[in-house]
Amino acid sequence: MDPMHSGMRYTPKATEHEWDPSLQFLPASDSKKLEKKKGLKAGAVIGLIVFFLVISLMTGLLVWHFHFRKVVKIKKMYTGSMRITNQVFVDSYENPNSTEFKTLAKQVSLELREIYxxxxxxxxxxxxxxxxxxxxxxVIAYYTSEFHVPSGHEDSVDRAMSSMDQIVHKSQERRRTAKLTSGKPVDLVFDDVVxxxxxxxLFQTPKALRFYQHTRSNHIGILESPGFPNYPYPPNQxxxxxxxxxxGYVIKLDFDTFNxxxxxxxxxxxxYDSLVAIESRVMDEICGYYSPSDHLAYVSSGNVMLVTFVTNEARDYPGFRAHVSQIPATTGVMKCGGTLSASSGTFKSxxxxxxxxxxxxxxWSIQVPSGKYIKVTFEKFLVSEPGQxxxxCSKDYVKINGKKLCGEFSNVVETAEESYLTVVFSSDASYVDRGxxxxxxxxxxxxxxxxxxxxGNSNCIDQKLKCDGWNDCGDNSDESDCxxxxxxISCRNGMCKPKFWLCDGVNDCGDNTDEQNCGFCSKEQFTCxxxxxxxxxxxxxxGRDDCGDGSDEAECARSNEVKCTQYTYQCKNKKCVSKLNPECDGTNDCTDGSDEENCDCGKQPYKTSRIVGGQDASQGEFPWQVSLHIRGSSxxxxxxxxxxxxxVTAAHCVQDDAKTRYSQPGTWDVYLGLHEQRDKSKAVKRGLKRIISHPSYNAYTFDCDIAxxxxDSPVTFTDAIRPICLPSPSYVFPVAKSVWITGWGATREGGYGPNVLQKAEVRIINGTVCNDLxxxxxxxRMLCAGVLAGGVDACQGDSGGPLSSLSTEGRRMFLAGVVSWGDGCARRNKPGIYTTVTKFRGWIKEMTQV
Incomplete structure (x- = not known):
């Protein structure tokens, strides 16, 4: 036995002062060294304590960070579709409750989980x-995937999901190789991942309803917003x-009401051109109020479509109704392209x-007789898309002569100096237009x-239109070197412009010739x-009315109450404000709020039509327009x-002549809400109770031409019948402001009136210049306005009709003038003359209480 392993191993501590006699103490040779060693030991102990404190603090922070700290996570939803190439579609896949649907859905869901x-x-x-x-x-599978992403990590998830097609492809390759090696059957095979x-x-709305509809031939289905047509649609849905x-069919969605x-x-x-809301497959996003004449009709690329309707918590509206049908994918509506071999013809998207x-x-391959060239005119062109x-023209476009066209325009000409030309039209997966x-x-x-x-752009115009001051070509080539x-106006750059554009504050020449020597105030001055x-x-x-009309104190930050003059707006409480045109602008400028009373006027209910290049007004675009007929006539x-x-009409319309007593109410039939003269079925017909012509009307000078x-009975306001706002006496319609004239008047001298209500944009003209002209x-008491579009094809409106001006904030139309007289009809360089309504505001109120 090893002697070292025998005997007692533990020795109790010795009592105080009892020393082990065998224990020997070595003498300390240096007491300072001994003190130093003691200091080192103390430092080591302190260091250990600090180390353990740091470790404890770090541990605590980590525990707090990963366990106790509340991590902010953001809910992210992604939608997509992918083609399953090794499956065949069966009808039961349409029914989410069928066994076949559930089985395949489970497989796809498991595949997605594996990929993620x-x-x-x-x-x-x-x-x-x-x-x-x-x-x-x-079989195309449509899915949604949900992720809860910590704040700050969203971009990395977005990047990964944007490359899902590559991720799926790599995953499929790895698994296919493994399955083939092992001899096991290959799982679902995906491609075309979007x-x-x-x-x-689309996922924050608390209420959600889903409907399924399969169209069939010779049948038209109905889609309606909840509550339509009896109730407004509900909020938060x-x-x-x-x-x-x-x-073999595609879906046609046709809205007949949209509000x-x-x-x-x-x-x-x-x-969406899909069965789920995939952003890259959205065809259009619509809101607002559309006229029935502004047709909203969409066609899918395949046999599926998704319509999504979302509302927020406020302001309910009537909603919409749409018709759903299916049309053959090869029908004439959908066909495009081909060979065009006649000497002339048409084609469209x-x-x-x-x-x-x-x-x-x-x-389209266009082939004309040998030795001749080809000219293509795009009469109306609406090929635009968000982000383009x-x-x-990287999205939707027309390609001709090697260049791409997109956007909105009309009457653009392209020529080919050969007898053969190819025209290509292409649209991508998202956002469509009218074509x-x-x-x-x-x-x-x-x-x-x-x-x-x-x-210069190869367009052809009448020789008489050259150098007449109007840009008839579209590229100003007809107005150069004139x-x-x-x-x-003789512009220094060689162009000629109508003289009624002189000194109106707009640089029509392009070199400012028309705006020089006009007697205007300098740049350091304010023009009242x-x-x-x-x-x-x-x-x-x-704080002082230096102009005398209060305009220099308008729009100031402090109180805008000023001394009353003929140029200031007077509130009901007889106080006046300096703000220019304060009435019905949505802001209470009067302390009694009277400037915002009686403001249910001048509203255009529908969105303005985007059809370019024409002068037809949209149905209901000018709901205050009235057509006056001689009873039983036109x-x-x-x-x-x-x-x-x-x-309100013109006094010269109600003056008797040798044949007709125009001043008598029984002579007239009044049509309100009329759009087409040949279709009066949708209009409201009224007779007249009385006619009041202005007592100062002068039949020779057309001064005070208002009546x-x-x-004979009140009319009920509708979308097609609404009043226009009357301006106060102080309302200002500045020179160069764009305004609208409307009517069914002849589009040229000696011509016939149109069937559809016409509109033309005109510009208010400097009164001094116009008077000289x-x-x-x-x-x-007369106002001058000239046609911007120019030419005989721009309708100058009818006598007595409105000159409508959009308010500064763009909320309402005001009646700036009444169509009165002019030098002929739609003559170039001859502006129209209108009765200034502001000059007769007091008389109108006295006669009508309006």
Missing amino acids: SKTPQLSKYYIDSTIQAFSEGS TAELDTR MVQWQLRADR LEENCKNDFVRI PNYPDYYPPFTSCV DGTS FTAKYEAFEPKDPCPKKFMC KCSSSQ PHNNKCISEKQKCD HVCGASIISDRWL LMEL MGGQLTS
Whole structure:
């Protein structure tokens, strides 16, 4: 036995002062060294304590960070679709409750989970996937995937999901190789993977309803917003309609009523070329109020479509109704492209003038007789899309002569100096538009514009239109190198412009020739709008009425109450405000709020039509327009609705002649809400109770050319029948402001009136210049306005009709003038003369109480 392992191993501690006799103490040779060693030991102990404190603190922080700290996570939803190439579609896949649907849905869901779990950027945040639907080809699966992502990590998840097609492809390759090696059957095979983040508005709404509809031939289905037509749609709701057509058909969605809140951030309808809301497959987002004449009709690229309707918590509106049908994918509506071999002809985008489908590709080959060239004119062109600036044309476009066209325009000409030309139209997967209509024609190379002037853009115009001051070509080539007449402005750059554009504050020449030597105030001065007085800019907002009309104290930050003059707006409490045109602008400028009373006027209920290049007004676009007929006969004059009983027209319309007593109420039939003269079924007909012509009307000078008409019974206001706002006496319609004239008047001298209500944009003209042009015939109660579009094709409106001016904030139209007289009808360089309504505001109120 080892002696070291025998005996007692533990020795009890010795009591105090009892030392082990065998223990020997070595003498300390240096007491300072001994003290130093003691210090080192103490430092080591302190260091250990600090170390353990740091470790404890770090541990605590980590525990708090990972266990106790509440991590902010953001819910992210993604939608997508992918084609299952090794499956065949069966009808039971349409039914989410069928065994077949559930079985395949489970397989796809498991596949998605497997794919996400193998992707580091996604695996930690993935929650679940839901298979929403299947459709043909071979089988397309539509899904939503949910992730809860810590704040700050959203970008990495977005990047990963944006490359889902690559992730799925790599995953499929790995698993296919493994299955083939092991001899096991291959799982579902995917391609054509499309994924996008879901719009947050589509999953934050608490209420959601989903409907399914399969169209069939010779049948029209109905889609209606909840409550339509009896009640407004409810707030905070989302409704989705999954629409299907038979194989070989596409879906047509046609809205006959559409009335939502104007702001798409609140209430909207989205249409998808898919069965789930994939952002890259959205065809359009719609809101606002559309006229029945502004057709909203969409066609899918395949046999599926999704319609999504979302509302927020405020302001309920009537909603919408749409018709759903299926049409053959090869029908004439959908066909496009082909060979065009005649000397002239037309072609258009599929479904024009309704919206073309996504994924469209058309090729037209135009072949004219040998030795001739080709000219193509795009009469109306609406091919625009969000994110496309009109220059790159990287999304939807028309390709001709090697260049791409996109955007909005009309009457653009392209020529090919050969007898063969190819035109290509292409639309991508998202956002569709109305498309285009075009005509082509062959022409002789030596004479491209027989007996006409050829513009720089190859357009052809009448020789008389050259150097007349109007840009008829569209590229100003007809107005260059001109010799101006005495009735025109001679611009230094060689152009000629109508003289009534002189000194109106707009640079029409392009080199400012027309705005020089006008007697205007200098740049350091303020121009008083009513009397053209010049004052120093320093006198603005100084508390004194330096202009004499209060305009220099308008729009100042402090109180805008000023001394009352003929140029200031007077409130009901007899106090006056200096703000320019304060009435019905949505702000209470009067302390008694009277400037915002009686403001249910001048509203255009519908969105303005986007159809370019025409002068037809949209149905209901000018609901205050009235058509005055001689009883039992046709249209004679126009008028404007100012209340449910009263109209404003021109005094010269109600003057008797040898044959007709126009001053008598029984002579007239009044049509309100009329759009087409040949279709009066939708209009409201009224008789007249009395006619009041202004007592100072002068039949020779047309001074005070204004009259009032009282209806024999009140009219009920609708979308098509509404009053226009009457301006106060102090209301200012500044020179160069764009205004609108409307009517059914002849579009040329000696011509016939049109069937559809016409509109034309005109510009208010400097009164002094206009008076000179008209031989000094203007009075202070007349307003001058000229046609911007120019030419005989721009309707000058009818006598008695309205000159409508949009308010500064763009909320309402005000009656600036009444169509009175002019030198002929629609003559170039001859402006129209209108009765200034502000000069007769007091008389109108006295007669009508309006």
